[in-house]
């Protein structure tokens with residue numbers, strides 16, 4: 001093990017968990033949006049920053065990559081990433097980062113059901129294209145739940161299934177919410193916490209949709225909600241790359257290929273972190289405090305002295321769903337106008353398909369298309385371990401035989417990426433377990449955990465940026481509580 005010789009000041013003054021206005025050197029664990037936004041805000045306020053990132057790139061889940069091929073250059077993300085927020089200051093922050101490198105896109109998503117495509121969320125006359133028997137049953141079931149509700153006979157909102165059935169009726173649960181969720185999460189909906197539905201499903205009343213369909217007011221202007229901005233070049237990962245460039249330009253450090261292995265605590269205070277180096281060594285970095293945005297399950301296991309048994313058990317019980325991104329380069333200018341298409345049906349292995357050219361026209365050469373098929377799985381299960389050839393066979397079969405979107409002989413190239421910590425699984429016990437770990441960390445001085453991974457929260461990019469900025473502002477003195485970000489429904493609008 002070596003020690004960082006040029007590590008910044010180790011002033012023992014204030015740091016995370018204290019009134020930190022005079023803190024000096026902060027180690028930021030993880031180079032995704034939460035870590036880098038916190039780092040940037042702290043750097044602006046006179047802190048010295050070292051960001052320590054395990055992989056060979058910044059961006060985390062919101063990273064982007066570039067593929068140079070004989071047909072030209074392709075930019076692609078970890079599945080589709082659309083930035084939107086109800087918070088003006090976060091909008092401004094992202095626009096600041098992008099500068100001139102920005103383009104607008106009109107949001108379009110569809111869902112493939114009963115061998116047809118429907119706009120998603122269901123809109124316009126679309127809903128009436130559902131098979132009649134399905135439509136009648138959906139309305140009947142919806143009527144029944146409303147009636148039940150009126151007489152106080154609702155199911156208890158104790159899990160995802162009941163929550164959805166209570167609000168949408170059994171048929172809509174069966175044809176969409178249930179199948180899609182089980183496919184994505186890999187566990188029955190009765191074992192998924194209602195928290196997830198409450199956060200993620202916009203409460204669209206079926207009747208409202210029909211009213212808007214049949215009695216649509218004329219000349220309604222297109223609202224800004226249906227538009228979003230996106231980097232013209234470089235994919236969504238541009239955001240994190242810009243943060244890293246800004247930090248490095250001002251003399252701060254961003255270590256890549258440097259998985260953190262330990263957080264050293266002495267007398268209840270964080271004093272150093274250790275991370276591996278590319279040559280297999282280990283570096284000790286003394287610090288005045290640390291902000292962790294890495295998976296909370298990993299963090300719980302790397303604190304020295306070790307967390308109590310109960311915390312380690314809670315950590316072992318928290319599970320993540322993993323994801324394989326299968327990318328196809330196709331010999332055609334365009335496949336759809338969609339940003340993404342949901343594929344809830346169990347007969348398809350792919351659960352969502354996205355087309356990056358529809359985010360930015362410069363994401364792919366004019367005459368070629370890059371599609372991303374997402375397959376959810378568990379870490380190291382059969383799917384996780386499939387070769388690119390096997391994955392290509394599965395995805396191409398989905399897209400040719402069932403959805404009939406492409407022709408097999410148009411596929412020029414396939415490659416894949418894997419994300420182990422894609423989704424925190426909100427099972428029925430997750431909240432208790434997560435809170436036990438957070439409580440333990442809250443008692444350690446100069447250590448904070450935040451972001452999607454650090455709070456085990458199924459959030460969006462704006463939330464992670466909001467959490468990072470909030471925690472930095474806390475340390476500077478004041479600001480909102482980072483744990484409050486993405487708790488209220490308004491954040492998920």
Ligand SMILES: Cc1cc2nc3c(=O)[nH]c(=O)nc-3n(C[C@H](O)[C@H](O)[C@H](O)COP(=O)(O)OP(=O)(O)OC[C@H]3O[C@@H](n4cnc5c(N)ncnc54)[C@H](O)[C@@H]3O)c2cc1C
Pocket residue numbers: 029030031032033034035052053054055058059060061062078079080081082083084258259260261293294295298323422423450451452453454459460461462464
């Ligand atoms: C498929 C998919 C699609 C999405 N689509 C959207 C969308 O359309 N709109 C939207 O707003 N949001 C979307 N999101 C969510 C968004 O990507 C996340 O909310 C956000 O990127 C999380 O940022 P973060 O910094 O909190 O966490 P992460 O991005 O997970 O960052 C954590 C970082 O910690 C690093 N790390 C892990 N272990 C260690 C270690 N031991 N040492 C050092 N570093 C470590 C990781 O490599 C990673 O870089 C999507 C997510 C997924 C998975």
